[in-house]
Amino acid sequence: MKRYITAALLITLFVLAARAGADGVSPDGAAALLASGKADEAFRAYMALLREDPENYAVNLGLARAAVASNRPHHAIMAYDRLLAKYPNDGSLWRGMADAYTAAGDGERAEMCLARAENISGGTPGTGAMRRSAPRFRKTARLRAGVYFDSNANQWPESNETRAWNNMTIRLGNSDELDTAGLYLGGRLDAAYRLSESGTWYATGGIAASLRYGFDGGLREINRVYSQWYKIYGGLRHADGVNFFDLALSAEIFDYDFYDTVYSYGAEAVFLRAVTPRFHLITRAGMSNRRYARSMPQTGNYGYAGQYLRFIFGENGHEFTLGARYIDAAAGSDRHSYSGPEYSAFFNFKIGENLEISPGVIYAEERYDAPGMLWESHNRGDKRVSYNVGVTRRLSETASAEFMYQYMDVSSDSAFSSYDRHNASLGLVWTF
Secondary structure (H helix, E strand, C coil): CHHHHHHHHHHHHHHHHHHHCCCCCCHHHHHHHHHCCCHHHHHHHHHHHHHHCCCCHHHHHHHHHHHHHCCCHHHHHHHHHHHHHHCCCCHHHHHHHHHHHHHCCCHHHHHHHHHHHHCCCCCCCCCCCCCCCCCCEEEEEEEEEEEEEECCCCCCCCCCEEECHHHCEEECCCCCCCCEEEEEEEEEEEEEEECCCCCCEEEEEEEEEEEEEECCCHHHHCCCCEEEEEEEEEEEEEECCCEEEEEEEEEEEEEECCCEEEEEEEEEEEEEEEEECCEEEEEEEEEEEEEECCCHHHCEEEEEEEEEEEEEECCCCEEEEEEEEEEEEEECCHHHCEEEEEEEEEEEEEECCCEEEEEEEEEEEEEECCCCCCCCCCCCEEEEEEEEEEEEEECCCCEEEEEEEEEEEEEECCCCCCEEEEEEEEEEEEEC
16 A cells, blocks of 8 residues: 555656646746746746647746747747647737737737737637727837948949040049948837727828948048938828738938938838738839939939748748849939849848847849940940848847948949949947
């Protein structure tokens, strides 16, 4: 009899130990840690419990909430992904997913999740409808500041001489590429207001600005020391959890040294279809009228239309976006009018909890409606390729460090139109 009692006690202790998880913490203990504000400890406890029981609803939900509270939004997204695969009609889970995407800085998908939550009843499984309306007004503000380097601020051609009529040599001045370091400051405010308490239509609006100041003295001679760009927009948005449509009217001003100014007015539209939570179809199109104060032949209408595919993969929610668009510029002069395709491919790798690396490439062909130079007999044709990489390191809940690098190479069959350029920047971004 004693042997049976001993065996029963051992089995009971084994079951209790298994339920306690790898670090001796039970689900109730992990919940208590989260409730007491110890988000990091709660996250580690829930991760240990997840390894023991990856299908447990309470563990996954607790992990998601602890991940958001401890600034690990991508872990939260994956936890909500697992829950929604089982309970796709749970509105509270969709609202939680929206909070996770908001913390990750993805407002577009946050809006889609909120819209999905508004179209279904909330509450945990088996508790009935417990609907809670999401805030009707949402905003996101970002501020950026840092330093930059530009290896060819004046876009100087690779060769400053060519041959024209009767083998005559034409040479540009004795200038050269102007490389400069500088400072940049930028910001953006985006806001959306849901037009009805439980509707899927929003009024949107926002402003953006970017300022740059170059140190090289040679920039003063070509009026390129200081640049500024401002944009204001307003429009309508529809988000129902599967479809996302955004239409906005905008006005922009770009200026060099309060001298060379470009004014632009136009409209942009975006349609996103979430075929599955991990595969999105995105269509973009835009049209603008630009007025060049110092170069009237460039004044005209500029437009584009493109299709993109976005794939989300891996436990951390890495992204791969592949796209193509067609660009058309109908300027006042044929020498500045062009059209052609552009192809792009971008990755976004989420490394660990706070690091993102985003490499990408863009290739474009631009076919002009006239020769680039008076002595040339063929219409100008350019090929442009740019290699990009961005690195973002989250420092706190609201601050991140960012590094951006781009190498652009433009090859042209028109004299003085080929050049290459390196751009790099390092700074901080604050999200409010």
